[in-house]
Amino acid sequence: MHKSRLSAIVVDCHTDHIEHAASFWSQLLGQPSHIDDGKRATIMAGDKGVSLILEAVHDEARIHFDIETDDLAAEIRRIEQLGGRKVSVVDLTVIMEAPTGHRFRLTGPNSHVLPSSGNVWGDE
Numbered sequence: 001m002h003k004s005r006l007s008a009i010v011v012d013c014h015t016d017h018i019e020h021a022a023s024f025w026s027q028l029l030g031q032p033s034h035i036d037d038g039k040r041a042t043i044m045a046g047d048k049g050v051s052l053i054l055e056a057v058h059d060e061a062r063i064h065f066d067i068e069t070d071d072l073a074a075e076i077r078r079i080e081q082l083g084g085r086k087v088s089v090v091d092l093t094v095i096m097e098a099p100t101g102h103r104f105r106l107t108g109p110n111s112h113v114l115p116s117s118g119n120v121w122g123d124e
Contacts, residue, residue: 002071004078005118007110009045010053014061021054049117065104066093068114075106078121 013021022041026033029052033043038056045052053066069075072094076086083099094106 001120001122002069002074003114003118003120004067004069004075004106005114006050006065007068007107007114008051008053008066010055010064010066010105012055012057012060012062012064014058015056018054018056021056025052025054049112064102066107067104068107068110068118070109070114072106072108074121079106 011021011025015021018039018041019035022033022035022043025041026043029043029045031043031045033041033054035041040056041054043052043054067075076094076096079096080086085097087095087097087103089095090105092108095103096106097103
């Protein structure tokens, strides 16, 4: 058995100044932002521990989802059985693609929320 949950909505911001993007989204949502490293900011956007992550990028501005799991291999198998496919591995994340063409990232546990919440999946 393994767990997974939606952990973040990630906004790739075509900018060199993440502070400006963070200021906009923070004011829009009425929640404080935390600049992580000058290229990434976090805003807690939901009561279930879902965060809005802003990342400074030099490519296309887009939005994608991060799903955290306590077993990457099992979650990849589950997603592939649903019709998704593994696209690539970047750093410690796995880029997946839904049958609809939408991409999302799988990450290992990165919050205190996963142990007490998340969907439990039976590994077959």
